[in-house]
Amino acid sequence: MSFHPKMAYDATFHKSSRTLADPGPPFTFTPERRARLDEVLTRYPPDRKRSAVLPALYLAQQQHGYITGNAMRHIAEILEITPADVEDVVSYYTMFYTKPVGRFVLNVCRTLSCALNGAERVTEELCAKLHIKPGETDTSGTFTLVEVECLGACDRAPVVMVNDAWHECVSPESVGHMLDSLRTRGESALTGCHLAVEKR
Numbered sequence: 001m002s003f004h005p006k007m008a009y010d011a012t013f014h015k016s017s018r019t020l021a022d023p024g025p026p027f028t029f030t031p032e033r034r035a036r037l038d039e040v041l042t043r044y045p046p047d048r049k050r051s052a053v054l055p056a057l058y059l060a061q062q063q064h065g066y067i068t069g070n071a072m073r074h075i076a077e078i079l080e081i082t083p084a085d086v087e088d089v090v091s092y093y094t095m096f097y098t099k100p101v102g103r104f105v106l107n108v109c110r111t112l113s114c115a116l117n118g119a120e121r122v123t124e125e126l127c128a129k130l131h132i133k134p135g136e137t138d139t140s141g142t143f144t145l146v147e148v149e150c151l152g153a154c155d156r157a158p159v160v161m162v163n164d165a166w167h168e169c170v171s172p173e174s175v176g177h178m179l180d181s182l183r184t185r186g187e188s189a190l191t192g193c194h195l196a197v198e199k200r
C-alpha cells in the first residue's frame with residue numbers, strides 16, 4: 001500500500017518550447033574579438049568558462065551593434081553553456097540590446113536620488129526634443145532613450161549615461177546642449193560633467 005496519492009493523470013514533464021529572440025544574420029566573432037575573448041578565458045578555470053559571459057556579450061554587441069539570437073548561440077558554444085543561459089543574462093541587464101539602437105544610447109537613471117533631483121523632467125525633455133518615448137530611437141537613428149536603474153553616481157544626480165560615459169548633474173535645461181554637442185562633436189562630447197560639478 002502506498003501513502004502517495006494516486007495521480008489522476010499521467011505525469012507530464014515540462015518541456016520548454018523557448019525560442020531565442022531574432023536570430024539575425026549568421027554570427028561569429030572576428031578573429032580580433034575571438035582572440036580578445038580567448039585571452040579573457042585564460043583568467044578562469046577551464047570548467048568555469050561561463051564566467052566570461054559578460055565580456056563575451058560586450059564583444060558581440062561591439063561587433064554587431066546589438067545581440068542577436070545567433071550571437072547568443074555562438075557565445076553559448078564557446079562558453080559551453082546553453083543559449084538560454086546566455087539569453088537569461090541578456091534579458092537581465094539593460095546595457096545589452098536585442099534590437100538596433102541609435103549611435104548614442106541615453107540611459108536616464110530613474111532611481112531614488114535621480115528621481116528626487118528631477119530625472120523625470122530630464123526624460124520628459126529628452127522625449128520632447130527627440131519626439132520619442134523611452135525605449136525608442138529617433139528618426140535619424142542617432143539617439144535611443146532608455147530609463148535605467150541606479151548608475152552608481154547618486155551624489156551627482158540626475159545622471160544620464162550616454163553609451164559608456166556618465167553625464168552627471170543633468171538638468172532639463174542642459175539637455176538641449178548635451179544633444180547638440182553629441183550631434184556636432186560625436187564621441188568627443190562624451191566627457192561627463194565632472195569639471196562642472198567641481199566648479200560648483
Ligand code: FES
Nearest residue numbers: 109114151153154
Ligand atoms: S540613483 Fe541615479 S545614479 Fe544612483
